[in-house]
Amino acid sequence: xxxxxxxxxxxxxxxxxxxxxxxxxxxxxxxxxxxxxxxxxxxxxxxxxxxxxxxxxxxxxxxxxxxxxxxxxxxxxxxxxxxxxxxxxxx
Numbered sequence: 098x099x100x101x102x103x104x105x106x107x108x109x110x111x112x113x114x115x116x117x118x119x120x121x122x123x124x125x126x127x128x129x130x131x132x133x134x135x136x137x138x139x140x141x142x143x144x145x146x147x148x149x150x151x152x153x154x155x156x157x158x159x160x161x162x163x164x165x166x167x168x169x170x171x172x173x174x175x176x177x178x179x180x181x182x183x184x185x186x187x188x
Contacts, residue, residue, distance in 0.1 A: 098123040098124070098127055098129040098130045098133075099129055099130070099133045100123075101118075101122065101123045101125055101130045101133075101134075101138075102129065102130040102131065102132065102133025102134035102135075102138065103133055103134070104116065105125065105130070105134035105137045105138040105141050105143075106133070106134045106135055106137045108137070108141050109134075109137035109140055109141050113141060114142070115141075115142050115143065115144065116141055116142070116143040116144075117143070117144055117146075117148055117151045117152070118143055118144065118145040118146075118148070119145070119146075119147075119148040120145060120146065120147065120148075122145065125138045125143050126138055126139075
């Protein structure tokens with residue numbers, strides 16, 4: 098929860114347009130996240146849902162720069178690791 102708050106604070110600093118959250122991610126609006134984000138969790142829009150599907154749609158439809166952070170120890174994660182040129186390898 099505290100790490101998520103820090104992500105919102107950093108995202109606001111760098112002008113991020115939207116934060117995508119997986120269904121299993123911590124609550125962005127809980128007391129700890131809101132405190133660490135210094136209120137930026139209420140300023141930066143976020144969407145919760147199927148993260149791999151979100152990333153595939155953004156990559157295919159909008160051709161935008163997408164940066165994802167995932168726990169490498171998460172055995173249930175089916176995200177692919179991509180570099181900036183779009184080359185991917187399964188994680």
